[in-house]
Amino acid sequence: MQQSTLSSGAFTEQLHAIRSNNEQALKRLYQENYRKVETYVCNNSGTEDEAKDVYQEAFIAVWRNIQLDRFQPDSAAALNAYLYQVAHNKWIDQLRMKKTRKTVSWDDTPGSLEPLLPTEEETDHIELVKKHFTAIGDQCRELLKLFYYEKESLRSIAAHFSWTEASAKNNKYRCLQKLRTLINP
Amino acid sequence: MKFPYDISPEELEKIEAWLDGSLLPQERTAFEQQLLSDPLLQQKVDELQLLKLGISESVLEKKLDAFHPVKEQATVRRINGGMRGLLVAASVLLVVLATSYLLFFNKSSDEKLYAQFYSPDPGLPGNMGGATNYSFDKAMLDYKNGEYTKAIEAWKNLPANDTTTYFMGMAEMAAGNSTTAINLLTQSTSKPANPFYKDACWYLGLAYLRAGDHVKATTFIQQSDNPGKNDLLKALNNQQ
Numbered sequence: 001m002q003q004s005t006l007s008s009g010a011f012t013e014q015l016h017a018i019r020s021n022n023e024q025a026l027k028r029l030y031q032e033n034y035r036k037v038e039t040y041v042c043n044n045s046g047t048e049d050e051a052k053d054v055y056q057e058a059f060i061a062v063w064r065n066i067q068l069d070r071f072q073p074d075s076a077a078a079l080n081a082y083l084y085q086v087a088h089n090k091w092i093d094q095l096r097m098k099k100t101r102k103t104v105s106w107d108d109t110p111g112s113l114e115p116l117l118p119t120e121e122e123t124d125h126i127e128l129v130k131k132h133f134t135a136i137g138d139q140c141r142e143l144l145k146l147f148y149y150e151k152e153s154l155r156s157i158a159a160h161f162s163w164t165e166a167s168a169k170n171n172k173y174r175c176l177q178k179l180r181t182l183i184n185p
Numbered sequence: 186m187k188f189p190y191d192i193s194p195e196e197l198e199k200i201e202a203w204l205d206g207s208l209l210p211q212e213r214t215a216f217e218q219q220l221l222s223d224p225l226l227q228q229k230v231d232e233l234q235l236l237k238l239g240i241s242e243s244v245l246e247k248k249l250d251a252f253h254p255v256k257e258q259a260t261v262r263r264i265n266g267g268m269r270g271l272l273v274a275a276s277v278l279l280v281v282l283a284t285s286y287l288l289f290f291n292k293s294s295d296e297k298l299y300a301q302f303y304s305p306d307p308g309l310p311g312n313m314g315g316a317t318n319y320s321f322d323k324a325m326l327d328y329k330n331g332e333y334t335k336a337i338e339a340w341k342n343l344p345a346n347d348t349t350t351y352f353m354g355m356a357e358m359a360a361g362n363s364t365t366a367i368n369l370l371t372q373s374t375s376k377p378a379n380p381f382y383k384d385a386c387w388y389l390g391l392a393y394l395r396a397g398d399h400v401k402a403t404t405f406i407q408q409s410d411n412p413g414k415n416d417l418l419k420a421l422n423n424q425q
Contacts, residue, residue: 030252056249060242129239148237149244173194
């Protein structure tokens, strides 16, 4: 398992890259921290598949908190430790769920170390968005992906689709409305 | 969540600029003031934030499987590992029963402990070298028959890989050449990704024990996962 030895300047760059959804930066973060979580889960009644699921959930949760500035790591070590902690806590919750056969609410986990909890409303809404995103059609999906995830400019997106910039802007608005309407018919 | 409001294209543009931090300072101040006085605007901002997140997470989730490290093609080894694990465990039990016999001999405590916990790796089942690797299989057969020197010679003549290195180490140990075994097993324990890593740690620890180096012995045994690990560590600890 690699220990990150980035200088603070290099870490600032890494964090910026993660915020910008840079593929290499995200992949590196993912791969640097997976094994430790796998070892923990497999040594605690879990399988490799369960380790992968819990890790990916944790990865998305950490990504979200970074995007929202709820979590602002000041070093690679802090970032890695946080990711591990989130995955660790998620696994513990799953084990408790298996034992008690009831959903563990956040209130049931006193001393849970994850300080940055999303509200249930927030989580539910994001899940709704994800669900309906798949139903807006290929072109809308591609357009919204390029704008929101890849963070491309309207000009660049227009070129991609051979539109004018004004068309790109209009189409983006229409696609977003389509998604909003599906979520709230 | 109900959306009893609409968001115009102009509003969308401004809210997104706000979320991106790309509003000019005066525009930003104006927007912040609007937020304070207009709860509906805050709702719209929150909704768009969640839309952005949902879209991005949808995309990101699909990429995660591609980030996932590829598992080594070790299925054969893994099936094997289970069996070998059982065989090693059984051998350990037998050796534990035999220790009372050994106690009659005047050996050093390290030697006694070594003898108590060491049993030769049972080797791989036949045909593990595959149809084209007759030499490997023949050497493995020699190893199992106790013809360690022959096995070592044959493996030495094959291109070096993790498997031949590890089993040469096993053969040297079985032949009583702990020092030579240490050199070989050090290679097997140089990378945790080595398929024989955990077993090699066990045997390397034992070899160091026999050589009288308790510190190294403990280090490597701790990294192994042999069923006898905790008992051996306890015994080593009691000896300190």
